[in-house]
Amino acid sequence: MTLNSKAPSGPLAEKWNNHKFNLKLVNPANKRKYDIIIVGTGLAGASAAASLAELGYNVKTFCVQDSPRRAHSIAAQGGINAAKNYRNDGDSVYRLFYDTLKGGDYRAREANVYRLAQVSVNIIDQCVAQGVPFAREYGGLLDNRSFGGAQVSRTFYAKGQTGQQLLLGAYSAMNRQIATGKIQSYTRHEMLDVVMVDGKARGIIARDLVTGQIERHSAHAVVLCTGGYGNVFYLTTYARGSNVTAIWRAHKKGAYFGNPCFTQIHPTCIPVSGDHQSKLTLMSESLRNDGRIWVPLKKGDNRKPEDIPEAERDYYLERIYPSFGNLVPRDIASRKAKEMCDQGRGVGASGLAVYLDFSDAINRLGESTVASRYGNLFDMYKQITGENPYKTPMRIYPAVHYTMGGLWVDYNLMTTIPGLYACGEANFSDHGANRLGASALMQGLADGYFVLPYTIGDYLAGEERKEVSIDSPEFVAAEKNVKDQLQKLLSINGNKTVHEFQRELGLIMWNHCGMARNENGLKEGIEKIKALRAEFWKNIKVPGVGEELNQNLERAGRVADFLELGELMMQDALQRNESCGGHFREEYQTPEGEALRDDDNYAYVAAWEYKGENQPSEMHKEALEYEFIKRSQRSYK
Amino acid sequence: MSGNMNLTLKVWRQKSQNAQGAFETYEAKNISPDMSFLEMMDVVNEDLIKAGKEPIAFDHDCREGICGMCSMYINGRAHGPLKGVTTCQLHMRSFSSGETITIEPWRATAFPVLRDLVVDRTAFERIQQAGGYVSVNTGSVPDANAIPISKENADEAFLSAACIGCGACVAACKNSSAMLFVSAKVSQYALLPQGNVERKERVLKMVSQMDQEGFGNCSNTEACEAECPKEIKVTNIARMNREFLRAKLFS
Incomplete structure (x- = not known):
């Protein structure tokens, strides 16, 4: 399969507008005939759910916490960038675009980053209208602060709790739609598989975390907004529940994984x-x-x-x-x-x-x-x-602190599985090899409020307007696989706890694939992970049963996925014989110890295809072409 | 390691919502004073699993005091002995070696226990769904600086909006009242021009839903404010009462 980014041609500033015009539309009266599943309710998920429900689609949301408001976006502190130029200090859409692309060490897609900078201004307007209490000056207008990687003050904030206030804003918009019945919110539910029918994403298998019941949910499109996978390192700033399971299981169903080794160390x-x-x-x-x-x-x-x-x-x-x-x-x-x-x-x-x-x-x-x-x-x-x-x-x-890598998506935020989308930190999109501060909130909300609501219609317009059955053989088979895996985890009854495995894995990742990486270390790390994974499936001890609230069982499934992901991250780090952004290979540095990029050979997105259990994954390349920006060595001197 | 602590824990165990619950006693040995309370619980759970027993179920997620997921009632106080701190940010240096610590779930009719220390707080969700929002659609909004707001009001709205929805106020209240939680949201919007249009309906709907959920009344004991990890002020309750009265009188 060749990767088609679907990035539109034409002048940079016109790309998104032209693209929006060229997207197919779903007639307002027909929108209610389409069901959309959104997994994860952080900034990306909550904003997408609210916006899609406002448009008239039927939305089901899923989160593992007891409320959508508890997603880990809530913990973002510092602020959100937007090219408002309220400070009169020379900011512009182009400058935010340039800073973001440069900050990402020229490993992001040009058209995506420009769009992100463009819609950044709408995000602030939207949040203020929702009643988000941003910091203000005595004149009553919005205050700004500056952040790393920029020489202008473009960061909007609410004390050190900006993520909380933005998420509560998106959550309130979601609540309004839950009240109208356009969103059905499933809390304490975990997605354990994507269901594919005729090569398209048509639903999910979820586990009710209170009763342990396995449920089938169908839809015309599935959107994963499940955040990043940094907890593969164990000791991180992520919430304890943050995990890779949703996107990893989608990966195993055919969604390519983009730049898995790009990790941000804060x-x-x-x-x-x-x-x-x-x-x-x-x-x-x-x-x-x-x-x-x-x-x-x-x-x-x-x-x-x-x-x-x-x-x-x-x-x-x-x-x-x-x-x-x-x-x-x-x-x-x-x-x-x-x-x-x-x-x-x-x-x-x-x-x-x-x-x-x-x-x-x-x-x-x-x-x-x-x-x-x-x-x-x-x-x-x-x-x-x-x-x-x-x-x-x-x-x-x-x-x-953050993973720039994630599911590969095209300009429409669709993964390589038709009908399966990924938004926010769960996709690989806009930050290249390093994310600038205050840009995660911006990207999550850009995807959910202002990108997906346009692009998803283009896909749905071509889909039949009839309910997707949950009784098809595909749903039955997916449910059985999920149940079998849970049973397997419960039946091993070994000697080591989930916690012990996760800590061991985290240590391997930190030592071999952390702030500095090298060829030998990565090769060694891969062997260690393989051994640990083999041990896991022989020696894991999960107490209790499946048909109850069982926090160890939840965690065991997630650690099983981390044990596979870790290996892919190391493979990705191993193939990238250059240093860029958060990926620092000790063999490739300037005499002053700065990252040494190799644009001739590595100016691409590595998109990995899953090939089956214990089979080597296959790497596909999306070349990154820069039409408008000249790549240079990053200098902050 | 020197200076480590040994503690006795009395923990509420309850298999499921309809099962009978009871306290069980556990020993927590060699606990570092630098551990957070939840890390101490992790240690106890690891020991339980190794001994072939069921670990204690408890809610937690961010472990940095902002998600509102953790919820323990420790020695008769919501989130334990410290003021302005969630359980996840409580450290064992706040206890002494040899101490017995009693750990219970939130106790309130509207928060049924799901398992051990995990309770069902979806009543809070339904109150928010009743009116905790400004009705604006994505895209149909003016420029952010077209709505000037005095710094004083914006800052005060922020303090109300800082509620993390953990439910400590309900657990701390002898009447299991949710007035602090509801009034924080009502206040946030009452202080901002964006909230003005739906001001009356909002307070009426949210209060009505609160009553339907089975939360008790406020009798001005102010335990909610004392135990709130985000130090949300009871003046919010007074403001909500004014808003409610105004809405009733002029609706």
């Missing part, structure tokens, strides 16, 4: 404190606006940070990158923190941390202004570490 997280730890907590990147990052000049300097004089501190980001300073993109900030620690200049008990210091900002602005900008983050830090960041610098270290 530079400002609270460092690991011990073996017991179950997750890492992010401190919003917005802190880098006012916080200064440093380590001691000397190795092994054990003095308290307050006792280290100015002349003996190394503000290394300001030193190496004078024009962007502490606001370099995330991949660079993370890698440099690791370098400092590798040099023996890390701080804290483990030596795996750097300082993020607010004393200058507090002197300049006063404690109350700093508190109004970051109060909740400072409180959170204090609660977790027991230290007061107003008095002593925060200690931070990079942690896995």
Whole structure:
């Protein structure tokens, strides 16, 4: 199968408009004859569900939590980008497009990124109209802050809880449609398979997590908005329930997986404190606006940070990158923190941390202004570490935070399975090899509010307007497969818990496929994962039965999928003999230690096709052609 | 490791919604004071699984205090002893070695127990569906800066909107009242011009749904505010009462 991105031709600024005009439409009276399933209710899922229901489609939503509002978008802190140019500082759609493409190290599709920048302005309008309480200035207009990878202030925010407020906005729009009956919301339900009929996605198999019942749900199209798969690393900033199962099972049914190795390691997280730890907590990147990052000049300097004089501190980001300073993109900030620690200049008990210091900002602005900008983050830090960041610098270290990779989608957000769409973090689309801060919220809402509602009609217009039966042999077979797998997990009754397997896998991933990768390490890692996977299917212990609320059974299925995904991520990292964005191969770096891209050989999206259990996956390439932008080496100096 | 703690846990176990529940006692050994409460529960569950027993079911997800999924009633207090903190952000350094900790689910008629510490909070969903929104369709909206809002109102609306919907207010209230939860949403929209058009219907519908769900009345004990992990103020309840009265009088 050749990959057709369906990116429209023509001038950059006209592509989306022309494309929208060329898309087929479904007549308003016919929309109610189509059913759409949306899995996942974060920003992408909730916004898509509300918008599609408003258009008149019948929507069913599924989420694993007890409410759509609890999706992990809720935890996004810093803000959302939009090219409003409200600051009069030279922002524009083109600049947001350019920054995003460059920030992604030129590994994203040009037309998609331009569209994202275009619709960014509509997102803010939409959210304000819903009553999202963004931060404002005394004149009553919206406030902005700046974020990494940009030299303009284009980030809209609601304290350090922007994701929460945007999600509650989308959730409220969903609730309005649930009240009208256009959305049926299934909570505490987990999708365990996509059902294919005649080569098209026609429904899902889901498990009711309270009763354990296996259910069949049919539709004319299925949309996966299930977020990222970073929990393959175990210790991450993801919610504990975040998983790859929905998109992985779709992958096994024929959806290609795009750039699986592109992982974002976020530079400002609270460092690991011990073996017991179950997750890492992010401190919003917005802190880098006012916080200064440093380590001691000397190795092994054990003095308290307050006792280290100015002349003996190394503000290394300001030193190496004078024009962007502490606001370099995330991949660079993370890698440099690791370098400092590798040099023996890390701080804290483990030596795996750097300082993020607010004393200058507090002197300049006063404690109350700093508190109004970051109060909740400072409180959170204090609660977790027991230290007061107003008095002593925060200690931070990079942690896995986002996955740029995901299901391959065309310009219409359709996967390689007809009728199966992927939106938000679940697709591979707009961030290339590195996502800029405050762009995840933008992309999730762009996909759900302003892209999918147009593009899905183009597919549905060609589909028969009759209900899809759930009694077909395909549904029966898919249900049986799901039940068999659950039974298998329950019947092994080995000696190791799900938790133990997930931790072991996470450690392998972090050591072999983390912030820095190399050929030997990846090859070794693949062997280790294969061995761990084999052990899993012999030695997993899942207590309880299937027909009840069984949290270990849920998790076991997810870890089984992570054990397959991890191998694919390593294969992908192994084939990409270059460094770009979050993918840093130690063999490919400039003399200054920056990522060394190879545009001649690797300017493509790697889209992987599943070939069966324990069979090597096949890689397909979508060449990335840049019509309008000249690729250059990223420089933030 | 020195300084680690040994604790006795009395945990509510209940197989399913209709099953009889009871407290069971477990030992939590060698617990680091740096663990979060849920990480301590993870350790206990691992021990239970290894011993061939059923682990304790409890809700949790983000583990950073924002999703509102975690919900334990610890030593008679929603989300435990600290103010302004969810269970997932509570650390074991808030307890002492040798202590006995009692852990229960939220107790309220409108929140039936599904299993162990997991309760059904869909009543909250139905209240939001009754009116917790501004009726605008995607796309049909003015420019964001066409709606100026005073910073004071925007900030206050934000504080109300910061509710995470965990249900601690209901669990803490002797009447199992959901007034704090409902009033937070009513207040958010009452403070903003966007919410003005549907102001009357919203409060009437949400309050009516709240009553239908079987939540109790407010008797001004203010336990809800004291236990709210996001410190939502009871002044929201006063505002909702004014909104309700106004809607009744002028509808």
